[in-house]
Amino acid sequence: MKLSLSNTRIGFASAHFIIGHNKCGKLHGHNYFLNVEVEGEVPEEDDYLIDFSELKEIVMKIVDPLDHKVLIPEKAAHLTVTKDRPEHIRCTLHGDEGKTYLFPEEDVIFLPIRAISAEFLSEYLVKELQEKLPEYELTITVFETPSSSATSTSSDIRRK
Ligand SMILES: [Zn+2]
Numbered sequence: 001m002k003l004s005l006s007n008t009r010i011g012f013a014s015a016h017f018i019i020g021h022n023k024c025g026k027l028h029g030h031n032y033f034l035n036v037e038v039e040g041e042v043p044e045e046d047d048y049l050i051d052f053s054e055l056k057e058i059v060m061k062i063v064d065p066l067d068h069k070v071l072i073p074e075k076a077a078h079l080t081v082t083k084d085r086p087e088h089i090r091c092t093l094h095g096d097e098g099k100t101y102l103f104p105e106e107d108v109i110f111l112p113i114r115a116i117s118a119e120f121l122s123e124y125l126v127k128e129l130q131e132k133l134p135e136y137e138l139t140i141t142v143f144e145t146p147s148s149s150a151t152s153t154s155s156d157i158r159r160k
Contacts, residue, residue, distance in 0.1 A: 002037055003050070010034050011033030012063045013030070014069055017116070027101060032142055032143065034143070038133070050136070062128045063125070069107060069109040071111055072110050075112060078094040089108050122141060122150045122151055126154060
């Protein structure tokens, strides 16, 4: 049995940059939204796989910390992050751009991925959700725009 949670309000508004990308190399933002699919067996004692509102609450707890933040990829190859001035983060993008951004620390969140692309965001979110819901097969699609998305599944995570 598979159920899905899909709503443009399940998501986050964040800023990012994709190092080395012609257009997305510049700091800009998206209203990201998600489609979350949960697959498993309906337990004998219940009539549903998982409570929709409970699922929504768990997903929102994972995405809320990303909302209205600048997302920084911790594992990016061409990025140097240093602490600068009190409570400031300096990000130097190497390569074609060779530019530096300075952010207040409170506006930034670091994610353990190599790029803030829909691909790696979906992988990160599946991993986080899988920790909270280990008994299900999960699929998360991250929409960067209504027509551009990337999908990761529990089995993608297990393969790593
Ligand atoms: Zn973008």
